[in-house]
Amino acid sequence: xxxxxxxxxxxxxxxxxxxxxxxxxxxxxxxxxxxxxxxxxxxxxxxxxxxxxxxxxxxxxxxxxxxxxxxxxxxxxxxxxxxxxxxxxxxxxxxxxxxxxxxxxxxxxxxxxxxxxxxxxxxxxxxxxxxxxxxxxxxxxxxxxxxxxxxxxxxxxxxxxxxxxxxxxxxxxxxxxxxxxxxxxxxxxxxxxxxxxxxxxxxxxxxxxxxxxxxxxxxxx
Numbered sequence: 330x331x332x333x334x335x336x337x338x339x340x341x342x343x344x345x346x347x348x349x350x351x352x353x354x355x356x357x358x359x360x361x362x363x364x365x366x367x368x369x370x371x372x373x374x375x376x377x378x379x380x381x382x383x384x385x386x387x388x389x390x391x392x393x394x395x396x397x398x399x400x401x402x403x404x405x406x407x408x409x410x411x412x413x414x415x416x417x418x419x420x421x422x423x424x425x426x427x428x429x430x431x432x433x434x435x436x437x438x439x440x441x442x443x444x445x446x447x448x449x450x451x452x453x454x455x456x457x458x459x460x461x462x463x464x465x466x467x468x469x470x471x472x473x474x475x476x477x478x479x480x481x482x483x484x485x486x487x488x489x490x491x492x493x494x495x496x497x498x499x500x501x502x503x504x505x506x507x508x509x510x511x512x513x514x515x516x517x518x519x520x521x522x523x524x525x526x527x528x529x530x531x532x533x534x535x536x537x538x539x540x541x542x543x544x545x546x547x548x549x550x
Contacts, residue, residue: 330471351529
């Protein structure tokens with residue numbers, strides 16, 4: 330999954346209004362932000378195998394640190410605890426932990442059985458990537474719902490909050506579209522391309538500072 334992860338992060342803003350959107354993006358994308366680093370270090374491995382699924386050409390045969398259920402749960406706890414220690418905001422900590430874990434759950438729906446339950450353990454996945462119609466529909470639906478929840482929970486304070494926000498959403502959407510039709514020439518290009526996703530963290534934080542959370546959407550603590 331690609332933009333669906335961002336949709337979940339956008340939706341989480343309603344539950345944790347004092348947590349930056351960039352931080353929520355970090356939680357939702359934590360596994361995919363960690364993965365290219367481990368790939369470049371030779372800790373995890375992938376093959377480019379066109380046709381392995383209908384939507385993606387990647388054989389994720391070895392990524393136990395970033396994408397096993399057990400390690401994802403560990404990272405979720407670490408991210409949530411570190412955030413709470415720094416911010417003392419339990420809604421944000423719970424949201425971040427849940428977002429880190431949600432990445433594995435959404436990937437489980439999309440991936441073929443290549444997600445390890447624990448390192449060197451059994452691998453699972455429902456394989457929605459083998460259906461263009463269902464895969465695209467789930468991505469768009471998840472992203473769309475999250476976007477609607479964020480937009481109806483916040484309002485732009487100025488032009489940055491309006492135009493920079495929508496520019497980011499367009500970038501994410503068309504980045505996803507391009508990933509459906511482009512195959513990287515080699516693993517180095519794949520890893521370095523994946524690392525560019527880090528840009529959405531400061532970008533999300535920047536635009537979020539220029540948007541106001543609407544009082545009517547506040548949830549009592």
